[in-house]
Amino acid sequence: MTVMEQRGAYRPTPPPAWQPRTDPVPLLPDERPYRVLGTEAAAEADPALLRRLYAELVRGRRYNVQATALTKQGRLAVYPSSTGQEACEVAAALALQERDWLFPSYRDTLAAVARGVDPVQALTLLRGDWHTGYDPYEHRVAPLSTPLATQLPHAVGLAHAAHLKGDDVVALALVGDGGTSEGDFHEALNFAAVWQAPVVFLVQNNGFAISVPLAKQTAAPSLAHKAVGYGMPGRLVDGNDAVAVHQVLAEALAHARTGGGPTLIEAVTYRIDAHTNADDATRYRGDSEVEAWREHDPIALLEGELTARGIVDEDGIRAVREEAEAMAADLRERMNQDPVLDPMDLFAHVYAEPTPQLREQRDQLRAELDAEAQADADTGAAAGPEGAGR
Amino acid sequence: MTVMEQRGAYRPTPPPAWQPRTDPVPLLPDERPYRVLGTEAAAEADPALLRRLYAELVRGRRYNVQATALTKQGRLAVYPSSTGQEACEVAAALALQERDWLFPSYRDTLAAVARGVDPVQALTLLRGDWHTGYDPYEHRVAPLSTPLATQLPHAVGLAHAAHLKGDDVVALALVGDGGTSEGDFHEALNFAAVWQAPVVFLVQNNGFAISVPLAKQTAAPSLAHKAVGYGMPGRLVDGNDAVAVHQVLAEALAHARTGGGPTLIEAVTYRIDAHTNADDATRYRGDSEVEAWREHDPIALLEGELTARGIVDEDGIRAVREEAEAMAADLRERMNQDPVLDPMDLFAHVYAEPTPQLREQRDQLRAELDAEAQADADTGAAAGPEGAGR
Amino acid sequence: MTTVAVKPATMAQALTRALRDAMTADPAVHVMGEDVGTLGGVFRVTDGLAAEFGDDRCTDTPLAEAGILGTAVGMAMYGLRPVVEMQFDAFAYPAFEQLVSHVARMHNRTRGAMPLPVTVRVPYGGGIGGVEHHSDSSEAYYMATPGLHVVTPATVADAYGLLRASIASDDPVVFLEPKRLYWSKDSWNPEEPQAVEPIGRAVVRRPGRTATLITYGPSVPVCLEAAEAARAEGWDLEVVDLRSLVPFDDETVAASVRRTGRAVVVHESGGFGGPGGEIAARVTERCFHHLEAPVLRVAGFDVPYPPPMLERHHLPGVDRILDAVGRLQWEAES
Amino acid sequence: MTTVAVKPATMAQALTRALRDAMTADPAVHVMGEDVGTLGGVFRVTDGLAAEFGDDRCTDTPLAEAGILGTAVGMAMYGLRPVVEMQFDAFAYPAFEQLVSHVARMHNRTRGAMPLPVTVRVPYGGGIGGVEHHSDSSEAYYMATPGLHVVTPATVADAYGLLRASIASDDPVVFLEPKRLYWSKDSWNPEEPQAVEPIGRAVVRRPGRTATLITYGPSVPVCLEAAEAARAEGWDLEVVDLRSLVPFDDETVAASVRRTGRAVVVHESGGFGGPGGEIAARVTERCFHHLEAPVLRVAGFDVPYPPPMLERHHLPGVDRILDAVGRLQWEAES
Ligand SMILES: Cc1ncc(C[n+]2csc(CCOP(=O)(O)OP(=O)(O)O)c2C)c(N)n1
Ligand SMILES: Cc1ncc(C[n+]2csc(CCOP(=O)(O)OP(=O)(O)O)c2C)c(N)n1
Ligand SMILES: [Mg+2]
């Protein structure tokens, strides 16, 4: 039986006999974001998982801070920090199986790193020495997607292809609250539901699309309420509660893995930093709001649980922090080295084989560079390493 | 207070204090399509309205039949018939006030005609002598839109503009079930809800997008369930019950007119004819399904009510049919005349003023035509009227 | 060896055959689009494929072009070779962002780690009496997008060969099918399809000595007709069918123009900003001292595609081509 | 008459001023886009407008470009004059269908009954270290779309004048703002903006005798610099700033090339299928017998826009322009 046949053939029925094609009630999200930390359910969470989440959160925060610092030192062109959103980033990476795929948006460097992408390679795009800095197949992480929501149909297609091949592979796609307004969001979710593709959509609702608050983005009761319109379940979760996000994701991924089709998850969180280092958030929001969210910090929330339950002590916390510092130091050091660039790369990958036109252009550039080098040699100027002049 | 301010400023709240921004429950559609005819509610319907709807339905059906015949006679390039869907077409036109706007899709010639557009001008696009054959401002009917769903944001923008100007104008936009899958559908509904624009969306779910049945188009419980994801009410209605469609539309239009914002309506109906005269529907659906829907014919349904309640008698029915025949005869006669075309029109309207380049091209074509005419004159050939040679 | 009858076939039939053979040869090939399944496509190019290969190999998608191409990208990421049908030229525009921002760039962005072997079939051009948005020639958009191959057949045999080559290519290909040639017939042996040169080779369709008509797709038959008519005027025209706009076969084109010394580029797409400007410019760059006259262009007017009853005035026809040939400064000859 | 100080201003400031003056002069002018309100746009071009004119005149829209342009179409249908901001060049692609299928065609489709005075502002081009999708030169797409005007300023004064003219036009205008010139400064009197010619007039920015550089937008300052440097080589270059790609000012351009006999087209957009082909072809058509050499092109390479650290190799610079000028067959001179 083909995937298509499984869905049965819809025959339109005159209204007297009309039936809804799915029961809408189970598709609607809870009234409030699902939480674990600070509730009784927390006691049931696996200590090993909590420890892992905690270590990754601390590491993630440190990564955000370090990357932002690198922009100030001119080592990164730009960095969109996910400070405040680490619970989503980290839980997304940890909930996946190794064979699964992650489709990050431009803000989700952290999720890629938590999934195993080299911390420096993950920053290639933002340093500017190339576009995607890692091989997407190595850790099954699609390129960080700058055009918003365009990665969502990719995730659906990949999940569908895996499903058709009978592979046990689920795709997890990340998108922001702003990205839900794009047509690609709609088309992706619709294809996913019609195909019953094994894909999960995680919306990080951090309250803003650059300067635009959610109220100007949607009038929906919640973004999770969009799910019913596609015939998939919608879940609403506290995006700063790493345990809750992990649990909701794990459930949705398992549901997809076992043929249950896609899920839309809205994680309610907050972008503590400005949109990027280049943005001035004081133009559009006040400190008090940021402060309110700092009180609901994902790391503090989890740390509270861990210490209350005695799962980690001060030494344990210190060890985690030291490990994060070491990662940051390594990142700093490696990012302080100039990347080695070959201008001929401009032409090497446009096609599998360069066209005759590209070969001509490559030769032209090579001749120009040779002439430059010759001129530099003649005038005795030292030819600096590529990119250093930026 | 500006329109934007009315909506209040959303401030993201940490999940412990999170509130849904709208109550989702009232936004959900009824479980089954709303019906009037054949129910007790029918007795309350205004006889004058029933008579008007009936006359327009009969006229509309006759128009569909006549236009399809004209394709066979080579007088129309193509005709997408709305036979079976006349209740939606006619109710849409009749529910609007004169100052309101209609945004039809490519199938909705009938709605345009029922709203007052000249029956021949409405066919210009499909005859092929020009694109839009009528002045959109005359009856406030936007051009029939061929690219699916693209007319929806136009309707939102127009309604928003009218709202900003303080004008009492509502826009009604028509779209098919297939069209709901397009990104433009999503973006339009979202803008409408965020702006609380006075616009109503009527989806004619006729079961098919050309050959593709609804089950391959969506997995939603109903298309009306999409509304809640935008924060607007969704309504489900029997699209073959002209009285029900008219009532649901009238309510939604009144709601929009009084500042209540947009509504999404799904009318469950059926395309009795093939997609267009050029389509072969037997390739993708069986007769029995069509027969089931013929039993639920919009004209028969209304006629049953009218005769049962004694609102029209046989003479009345005959008069309505004769009037429809007269309309068809007039249409036939006028469509049998070759349209008068001026090839120079190609250049006249591309811009408010032709560019120098277009003036050159216009002169070139004029010279070519003059030379042709001269050659014809020289050889004694009669220059036939433009377009006759098609 | 049995001799197989060379039977006449239409371009549409050759395309169907190419899809079928590609799907048979490689289970990774998936066809997808609006109405491509049960109906076999509005031009019937995918006729029979769903029946033969199943709905999962030839899939009726929801009605959303960005979604179709976007999911095809994801399928290609997973190793499939999607062949996407856009129902008409203008209905490919909703997929423009996916095409330009992803399809064209993925290979480059990932330094070749993630090739996207996606074929996007686009029926294009006019001459079939289509209402607005059904007759666009959109090749200029695709030509201006590095990372795409842009291919368009003019003959039945090329339709087969170039489509097979496109599907086999590891690069994304926009495959432009001239609508009005769908029903054009040619003797063509479907059992033993003629080997077709790799993508990127133009071909001289008609040798000639006095001027070159450079053209492609739907305008090829028109140019061949013009070349016949030109004999009466004493002109012996060469006709070059580009077959591939990207990559461009500078060699074949420049060799022809160097031989003839005169050239006219003919296409249906609007002239301003259309393919002809690029072609004329590159021919001039390469053949300047061989040119007796500027390279001229015969193209559609710079107007939105006209309604059916006026399209014959818009489309480059034999007379307009001969007029242009006549303006190639023949007096300089003597 | 009071004398007003002519103060230096940036191009971004001139654009802001143009929007403000247009909004003051005509209540039908509405500004809309992503982050144009409270934030004043990511380039701050709409800074202060929401505060001055209110959220309904300068509106932060949801994040959906087709929706922005599509609703702008509806607003224009109702008599408003929307000025739409696309945040970056590549983020205009989702709106491509609305632009090509509606914005460009509505006037024609309705025989002029329904004009669409929509201005689409698109920050374009590279040179600012933007990551992928933030540095495209997309003018070729717009040039190939009949029904659109395509305008791009290169100076502070033109930024003001051309934007005012675009907003005042009853036709839709794609207004391309060269990102890397946003912070370029010039003496310009904001109190008495210099009258700017109507859309469609090129201007000679630097007169010269021996060859013409034909250019626009971000490449104008580069060409002026190249012309200065060329003096050392004995070349006296004329620089023509097109200002408007559609309509195209054939007269000014051809007059220049007829005078100088040589020309190079310079732009940042990719060469193949880019604006330069059209320009070179039409110049050659008009000036063939005045040309000492083929019209050459210096353009971006035919690659997806490079990452920041490599963009300097891609962008046409002074040396590459002078190299091209050097290839204009000067030996023929003697
Ligand atoms: C198609 C597209 N339009 C516009 C942009 C410019 N842009 C970059 S980030 C951003 C805001 C995104 O908001 P959201 O989706 O909520 O993600 P967040 O930044 O909050 O993570 C915008 C408008 C873009 N990258 N892509
Ligand atoms: C953007 C776009 N894509 C594809 C088409 C081709 N097309 C014309 S009608 C149609 C089916 C439309 O189905 P639906 O929206 O249900 O309307 P119906 O025909 O049933 O009235 C398709 C695919 C189109 N007109 N526009
Ligand atoms: Mg956000």
Ligand SMILES: [Mg+2]
């Ligand atoms: Mg339908």
